[in-house]
Amino acid sequence: MQTFTLATLFLTVALAAQDAPVKEVKPKGTDKPAAAPAKLAVKRIDFKGAYADLPEQGMDLTALLMGGGAQAKDFYEMLGKVDALAADASDAPIFLDLTQPVMVNLAQLAEIERAFSKLRRAGKKTYAYLESADATRYQLAALCDEIAIADMGGLDLVAPALSITYMKDLYDLLGIHYDVVRCGDFKGAAEPYMVSKMSDHLRAHLTEMVARMNSEIVQRIAMRRGLRAERVRELQGKRVLTAAEAKAAGLVDRVVPWAGADKGAVQMLGRDDLAFESVLAGKKKRQSFNPLSFLSELMSPKRDKEIEEPALVVLHLNGPIVDGDKAQAGTLVSGATANLIRSVAADANVKGVVVRVNSPGGSATASEAIRIALAELASKKPTVFSMGRVAGSGGYWITCIGRPIFAEVGTITGSIGVLAVKPNLGPLFRRVGMHDEMIALDPSAEMMSAERGWTDGEKTQIQGMIDDVYTRFLNLVATSRGLRVEDVKPLAGGRVYSGNHASELKLIDKVGGLSDALAFVKKEAKVEGEIDVTHMPQPRSFIDGLAEELLSVRTLIPDGPVRILLQRLGAATGACTVLRDALQGGSPLRVWALAPDLEVRF
Numbered sequence: 001m002q003t004f005t006l007a008t009l010f011l012t013v014a015l016a017a018q019d020a021p022v023k024e025v026k027p028k029g030t031d032k033p034a035a036a037p038a039k040l041a042v043k044r045i046d047f048k049g050a051y052a053d054l055p056e057q058g059m060d061l062t063a064l065l066m067g068g069g070a071q072a073k074d075f076y077e078m079l080g081k082v083d084a085l086a087a088d089a090s091d092a093p094i095f096l097d098l099t100q101p102v103m104v105n106l107a108q109l110a111e112i113e114r115a116f117s118k119l120r121r122a123g124k125k126t127y128a129y130l131e132s133a134d135a136t137r138y139q140l141a142a143l144c145d146e147i148a149i150a151d152m153g154g155l156d157l158v159a160p161a162l163s164i165t166y167m168k169d170l171y172d173l174l175g176i177h178y179d180v181v182r183c184g185d186f187k188g189a190a191e192p193y194m195v196s197k198m199s200d201h202l203r204a205h206l207t208e209m210v211a212r213m214n215s216e217i218v219q220r221i222a223m224r225r226g227l228r229a230e231r232v233r234e235l236q237g238k239r240v241l242t243a244a245e246a247k248a249a250g251l252v253d254r255v256v257p258w259a260g261a262d263k264g265a266v267q268m269l270g271r272d273d274l275a276f277e278s279v280l281a282g283k284k285k286r287q288s289f290n291p292l293s294f295l296s297e298l299m300s301p302k303r304d305k306e307i308e309e310p311a312l313v314v315l316h317l318n319g320p321i322v323d324g325d326k327a328q329a330g331t332l333v334s335g336a337t338a339n340l341i342r343s344v345a346a347d348a349n350v351k352g353v354v355v356r357v358n359s360p361g362g363s364a365t366a367s368e369a370i371r372i373a374l375a376e377l378a379s380k381k382p383t384v385f386s387m388g389r390v391a392g393s394g395g396y397w398i399t400c401i402g403r404p405i406f407a408e409v410g411t412i413t414g415s416i417g418v419l420a421v422k423p424n425l426g427p428l429f430r431r432v433g434m435h436d437e438m439i440a441l442d443p444s445a446e447m448m449s450a451e452r453g454w455t456d457g458e459k460t461q462i463q464g465m466i467d468d469v470y471t472r473f474l475n476l477v478a479t480s481r482g483l484r485v486e487d488v489k490p491l492a493g494g495r496v497y498s499g500n501h502a503s504e505l506k507l508i509d510k511v512g513g514l515s516d517a518l519a520f521v522k523k524e525a526k527v528e529g530e531i532d533v534t535h536m537p538q539p540r541s542f543i544d545g546l547a548e549e550l551l552s553v554r555t556l557i558p559d560g561p562v563r564i565l566l567q568r569l570g571a572a573t574g575a576c577t578v579l580r581d582a583l584q585g586g587s588p589l590r591v592w593a594l595a596p597d598l599e600v601r602f
Contacts, residue, residue, distance in 0.1 A: 039275035040092075040093075041092040042092060042276050043094045044095050044277060045097070046097045047102045049101070049102070051072055051075040051103065053388050054318040054358070055074050056071075056319075075104070079112065086115075086118040086124065091124075092277075093269060094119065094279075095126075095128075096128040096140065096141065097261040098133060098140060099129070106409070107387075107513070109410070110409065110410060112143070113143055116143040126143070127147075127148070127265065128144040128146070129148050129264035130148070130153060132156075134158070134602075135159075135217075138157060138221075142224045143220075146254075148252065148256045148264050148267065149254075149255055150243065150255075150259075151243050151255050154240060154241055154246070157236050158236065159210075159217070160601065162210055162599065166191070166197060171193075175425070175427030175431050176424070176427070177424040179459070180421050182417065183417050183493070184417035184494035185201065188494060189393070189594040189596045189597065190494075218236075262276075310349050310351050310532070312350075312525070312532070313344055317370070320360060320362040321334065321361055321366045322334065327537075332362070334363070334369040337370050340537055341376075342373055342377075345376060345377040345380045345381060350381060351382070351525045351531065352382040352383070353521065354384055354386050355386070356386045357398065358395075359392075360393065361415065361592070362592065363593070364418055364590075367394035368397070371399075382521050384520050385399045385404065386406045387406065387408070387411045387413055389600075390412040390413070390595060390598070391407070393592075393594050394593035396413055396416065396507075397473060401480060403480075404517075405509050406509065406513065406514075406520075407508045409498055413499065415595035416473055416477055416494070416495070417494030417495075417593070418466055418470045419592050420462050422448065429450075436449065436450075465591060481506055481507065496596060499511055518533065
């Protein structure tokens with residue numbers, strides 16, 4: 001039997017008290033759990049895919065067969081979201097995820113650069129993460145305060161280059177010959193039809209243009225990275241750099257493990273509790289395919305929304321210029337475009353217009369119809385032009401109304417010249433066992449036959465027509481730019497220029513983007529305070545252009561794979577409209593104001 005003394009009892013109680021949890025006595029109302037530390041909010045910009053001023057999508061059979069054809073995103077919608085960050089009240093850092101391919105042109109890059117300048121002035125800190133980056137993605141990254149690159153990544157810092165597809169040898173092989181009558185030795189749009197390789201004088205001329213376009217890229221990188229321009233050119237010459245070489249050259253700030261953009265942001269910001277907010281995220285609902293809805297869209301053309309409040313209008317004129325009445329996705333059709341311009345001119349809520357031109361030109365008659373409509377618009381509303389990636393030949397023609405013109409350094413413009421082109425498909429027809437029989441009263445009835453070329457006499461006749469149109473072009477430029485025809489002639493002949501060179505030659509008024517043009521027209525319209533900006537027309541989609549494309553294929557005579565093949569070959573060299581005119585038959589002789597089909601690669 002165990003006995004307990006009083007001392008033992010006190011000791012037992014004391015030991016038990018030590019082991020028992022101590023209950024904290026809190027003041028009334030303070031029993032809520034402590035809040036977790038707030039995560040660091042980060043504004044995330046995922047640049048990826050293609051961006052277009054007017055994101056239209058026509059039906060391109062070649063692109064669809066090759067797995068492409070995805071519709072581009074709205075560039076100005078994206079730019080507006082980036083611009084809005086400058087006014088954001090928070091001090092959240094901005095993080096660029098540049099791991100995916102991005103397709104923007106040099107004119108668009110200049111617009112993005114201005115948006116990031118606003119962010120810097122607003123005190124925003126910007127960071128960029130790269131893995132394997134091309135020159136486009138690196139230029140976007142260079143706009144930021146700090147750049148990180150994955151350790152297994154690298155940079156392809158290639159300078160811009162121009163590419164023109166010469167297919168004369170293939171046409172000869174197929175039995176397709178072209179007759180070309182032109183004004184100006186520098187009319188590069190004609191060369192792919194006439195010769196197998198680029199002429200020396202055109203190569204020298206285009207090399208100078210590329211050098212001027214690259215000067216803006218070099219300046220952008222040199223200024224943001226604290227490098228000499230000569231050093232940037234050396235790095236462009238080397239082109240391919242490893243991550244370590246890029247850091248040693250001062251092109252990036254740090255090399256991080258290849259663990260993805262999120263981990264890259266953690267290393268740059270020094271915190272692992274990041275809360276990302278996507279700036280460019282869309283909120284589109286997933287919809288199932290509805291055949292009735294598809295047919296309804298196919299049969300009902302898209303219409304522009306009415307402008308219900310005072311606004312400035314950005315009128316997008318995009319694509320090759322062709323004659324016709326019905327709008328087509330990715331094409332500037334004269335009748336439909338002129339009607340749109342007149343509707344804008346008649347709208348009392350439109351206080352001013354910026355005409356945004358992205359066109360390599362096309363039909364001279366269609367260009368003149370659009371120019372006349374624009375002149376009428378300018379007589380009623382403050383109007384100014386803003387050139388995008390290209391505004392050449394017919395695309396320059398339509399700006400000749402005596403109003404101010406803004407262009408970017410990377411804009412391709414000029415190409416003041418005209419030509420007439422006709423394919424001679426006789427050898428091909430004979431190879432596939434077909435030919436036309438014509439009953440005609442005059443030999444001239446066969447002038448536009450697809451089965452033969454022009455005679456010397458016919459070429460003389462057509463040259464006279466081309467000369468008349470060219471003279472008109474020179475006079476339009478001289479009058480609208482306040483120059484003498486004698487001053488314009490040395491600049492014409494089909495020569496093309498970068499935006500800054502065109503400014504020096506007085507072919508445009510100022511190097512600047514859409515925002516500069518909007519500020520100019522707003523001031524001219526005497527608009528005080530904020531005003532809405534409306535972009536027109538509404539982008540047309542694949543469905544919107546399907547009916548027109550099917551119709552054009554149906555009207556190729558005779559139907560068959562040979563004619564469809566010819567159409568695709570024409571598209572490959574920018575000659576789709578030329579071939580289509582010849583194949584449809586009955587078309588009058590067209591005079592073309594076409595810029596060279598230049599593809600800028602960088």
